[in-house]
Amino acid sequence: MLQEPLVLMALFLAGAAAILLLAGLRTRTGDAAVERRLEQYAGEERLEPETAAGTNLVARRVDRAVRGRPFAEAMRTNLSRADLRLTVGEFLLLRFGTLIVGFALGFVAGRGLTRPVLGLFVGLLFAIAGWLLPHYYVLWRARRRLQQFINQLGDTIGLMANSLRAGYSLLQTMDLVARESSPPIADEFRRVVREVGLGVPLQEALEHMLRRVPSDDLDLLVTAIAINHEVGGNLAQILDVIGETIRERVRIKGEIRVLTAQQSLSGYVISLLPVGLAIVIFLLNPDYLGSLFTWPWICMPIGAVISMVIGFFVMRRIVAIEV
Missing domain, CATH: 1.20.81 (Receptor-associated Protein)
Structure with missing residues (x-):
């Protein structure tokens, strides 16, 4: 009896995310023409990526609400370093949209276990992944x-x-x-x-x-x-x-990267192997894996995830050699 309201809630959240994303992608053609002409003749480039041509009313309000906050300045700097033409408001709208869509997808995937609470847990995991994925994509693009x-x-x-x-x-x-x-x-x-x-x-x-x-x-x-x-x-x-x-430093860094490639790959394999095994077991026998998500056995996967994350970052620190 609890499943139907949860399904309706997931559908409502997915619809809200779709509306939010559509609102964030709408453009104002008049402002776009003015900004293109200004950029053509003035060529103004600042640290923060100005994209008023694609900015809508919701994104501007979000941008004004977080302006001056430390996290907003850090986000603006990361977007500039990644060369992404997005404002902080647009990026936050994108992250909220991926969060809601991730929760809806995770809930729909997890409710097949005939345990609505497990569906909420899987949805929460997907929501966290949806919130973090754009952030780590920006960091990866900036590093590259x-x-x-x-x-x-x-x-x-x-x-x-x-x-x-x-x-x-x-x-x-x-x-x-x-x-x-x-x-x-x-x-x-x-x-x-x-x-x-x-x-x-x-x-x-x-x-x-x-x-x-x-x-x-x-x-x-x-x-x-x-x-x-x-x-x-x-x-x-x-x-x-x-x-x-600088050329000599780049050469030495390349040699170090080659020597530590095996250890870096081992860190990824060891961290992702339990996740892949859990997915396979989930596909073969959902009820068997679902028994772990009942109290008090749910503490085991939570502790395992925390230990995997700590181990992954420790291995990354070991192979990160400064030159």
Whole structure:
């Protein structure tokens, strides 16, 4: 008797999530045209990804409600580092939508065990996964983009040094990098050139790039440019030394990554093996696995999940070698 109200609740939540997502994806064409024209002629690029063309009323209200909060600023920074053109309000709407859809899917999948409480538990797990999945996708995309930037930085510094020897100014050199290099380093240097063109001091524009790309190698480059700007000197020669240092560091990191690849893969296999085995047992005999989700036996899977998460992060810390 308890199942029907729970099914209705799950359907209601799924419908609310669909409406929320549709509302978050609606665009205002008038604002979109204005923003495109402003971006075309002004080329304004800031740390937070401005996407007013796709912003709707609900997303704007959410964005205003969380503006200035520490978690909102961190979220805005992560979106910028991942190069995702979403506001904080739009991203929060997306996360709430995936949370509700995940709960509905988990509840529908879990109620087949003839235990409504187990359906709620599975729905809660799917809801947590739906809430965390967009966040970890942004972090993964930001890490991948950062790694691509670092891999390109050594050769880019060599190009900058050769351009300076050829008689180019520093700003012309950066414009050359923006035109001749490939993303993501071309996009970042293009932002620097645009900001300088809009009146931002060069050192401040470089600091903005360093905030978008938090790299020790880039910090070394920005510091060298700042010191050269203050005291003068042969910047091309300094860039040659920095480029060689960065290339050697990238090579050493690659060797370490190869040597620790087996341990990293072992961490993923050991962590995911119990989950895969539980799914197989669930598909073969749902009642057998469902007996674990009754009190007090439910403490066993909860403790197992906590232990798996702790073990996974411990193994990740062991193989994370700083250079």
